[in-house]
Amino acid sequence: MTSTPPFYSFVIPTRDRHDVLGPAIQTILAQTRDNFELVVMDNYSTPETRQVVDSFASPRIRYVRAPERLSMLDNWEYALDHVKGDYVHYLGDDDGMFADSVEVATHLHRQYPNLSLGWQSVHYFWPDFIVPSHRGLGQMRVGRVVELRDSRWALREAYAGRLHQAELPTIVFSFVPRSVIERARKKDGRYFWFRAPDVSSAIVNAINSEAYLYSYRSLGINGASKHSNGASHMYAHINDEAYKKWLADAKLDVIDKPFDDRLVGGFITEVGIVEELFWLQNKFKSEIGDIPVEMLGFLKWIIQAAPRYYARFDEVVAAVETMAKRNGVDMRDIPIPPKVPQPERQDFTFGTDDRTGTVSYSYYTNTNHVRTVADFAEEASRHCVPVSQLVMHDRRSEATTSRTPTLGTRLRSFLGR
Numbered sequence: 557m558t559s560t561p562p563f564y565s566f567v568i569p570t571r572d573r574h575d576v577l578g579p580a581i582q583t584i585l586a587q588t589r590d591n592f593e594l595v596v597m598d599n600y601s602t603p604e605t606r607q608v609v610d611s612f613a614s615p616r617i618r619y620v621r622a623p624e625r626l627s628m629l630d631n632w633e634y635a636l637d638h639v640k641g642d643y644v645h646y647l648g649d650d651d652g653m654f655a656d657s658v659e660v661a662t663h664l665h666r667q668y669p670n671l672s673l674g675w676q677s678v679h680y681f682w683p684d685f686i687v688p689s690h691r692g693l694g695q696m697r698v699g700r701v702v703e704l705r706d707s708r709w710a711l712r713e714a715y716a717g718r719l720h721q722a723e724l725p726t727i728v729f730s731f732v733p734r735s736v737i738e739r740a741r742k743k744d745g746r747y748f749w750f751r752a753p754d755v756s757s758a759i760v761n762a763i764n765s766e767a768y769l770y771s772y773r774s775l776g777i778n779g780a781s782k783h784s785n786g787a788s789h790m791y792a793h794i795n796d797e798a799y800k801k802w803l804a805d806a807k808l809d810v811i812d813k814p815f816d817d818r819l820v821g822g823f824i825t826e827v828g829i830v831e832e833l834f835w836l837q838n839k840f841k842s843e844i845g846d847i848p849v850e851m852l853g854f855l856k857w858i859i860q861a862a863p864r865y866y867a868r869f870d871e872v873v874a875a876v877e878t879m880a881k882r883n884g885v886d887m888r889d890i891p892i893p894p895k896v897p898q899p900e901r902q903d904f905t906f907g908t909d910d911r912t913g914t915v916s917y918s919y920y921t922n923t924n925h926v927r928t929v930a931d932f933a934e935e936a937s938r939h940c941v942p943v944s945q946l947v948m949h950d951r952r953s954e955a956t957t958s959r960t961p962t963l964g965t966r967l968r969s970f971l972g973r
Contacts (some may be wrong), residue, residue, distance in 0.1 A: 561662050564592040564731060565641030569631050570649040571599035573783050574608045579928035583652035585614055589659045593618060597635035600625040627805050632753045633746055636737060643731040650682060650781040652929035654937050657775035661731050663943050664702060664769060672725035672732045672761055672768040675775045680932040682781035683923045686788065686795040689899055692923045694932060699772025699914035700941040706952040707762045711844060715837065717853020721829065725768040726758035736764050749839060755832040763843040767952060772912040773941050779929040790825045793867060818883055821875030826858040851883040855890050862893055869895045913947065
């Protein structure tokens with residue numbers, strides 16, 4: 557056990573989103589422990605971003621401005637030159653943290669130093685989210701188990717389509733040791749790769765560590781506002797403004813045709829994530845080695861996107877059928893969901909998982925009182941398990957596939973279905 561607390565670096569990469577940045581900063585400055593810093597990585601924004609940062613007048617915040625407009629990938633990489641913490645976590649400018657996240661992390665890292673600490677996030681949809689049926693929706697997962705996982709097992713599960721990349725030690729849902737980050741940068745020249753820095757960090761961290769912690773007690777909130785790049789791609793048929801801005805900064809055209817011949821249907825977000833995984837597998841083939849790709853698991857996940865693309869439902873199904881044929885997968889093994897339109901309001905959901913001590917539920921917040929991710933963090937924190945009640949499970953010797961929810965299950969939970 558270390559005698560002094562580890563130091564944590566929060567990083568918020570941002571670009572012209574001053575309307576949501578303030579509440580995200582507020583959730584970090586509300587920490588119950590003081591062993592942290594916040595780096596706001598401004599991607600050449602208009603002056604309002606600096607004004608929001610200055611309004612907090614906090615010595616814990618360091619404001620860094622890119623010398624020119626960068627791609628998301630390069631802006632995230634540039635921020636790494638400015639962090640000082642033993643552990644690093646990136647969060648979106650519309651995301652948030654629970655006030656005791658540093659307290660929980662410190663407790664766990666004193667017992668298990670130098671391991672990434674990932675967590676299952678809860679979800680909050682801002683009142684301005686692009687999908688009307690999700691506005692004000694909160695999706696809680698209240699858990700108490702922390703698992704010690706084998707990184708190699710996690711990679712195998714990810715490439716079998718049984719483990720979502722967000723359950724690997726990705727820097728957007730984890731505190732990652734800076735030593736792991738710097739080792740990867742020294743070895744490979746940079747840390748973030750291809751198009752999606754969250755996906756690449758998940759693979760890079762897993763191949764550069766033997767084990768990591770995964771907490772079913774959430775430390776952070778995955779916020780979704782009108783600015784969300786991922787949501788704008790998932791719901792491009794509703795509003796693709798944020799997605800187009802991301803493409804412009806990355807100097808990319810619309811990505812409709814995947815580079816990998818095993819895939820088709822680039823307009824489907826899930827196909828894009830699988831493409832990232834395939835690219836990274838090729839890039840790091842010497843480290844990933846002989847881990848096989850199991851397309852059946854991926855196709856079962858991708859087909860769950862069809863109802864979300866309601867007007868293009870048949871195109872999604874046709875894309876999955878094409879991929880199944882190309883990869884020798886029997887379509888009879890892939891359940892096709894019913895074609896139903898997006899509801900005006902999401903149904904209330906409730907579920908339990910005795911193994912991880914997790915209760916999951918969704919509800920609509922009162923938008924008269926919960927207007928931002930900071931409001932939601934304060935409200936939802938009352939339901940979080942305190943650090944004294946966390947339970948450790950060493951799962952390294954129990955690396956079985958049956959214990960992991962399928963990607964389709966996790967996606968439906970994220971979408972409130």
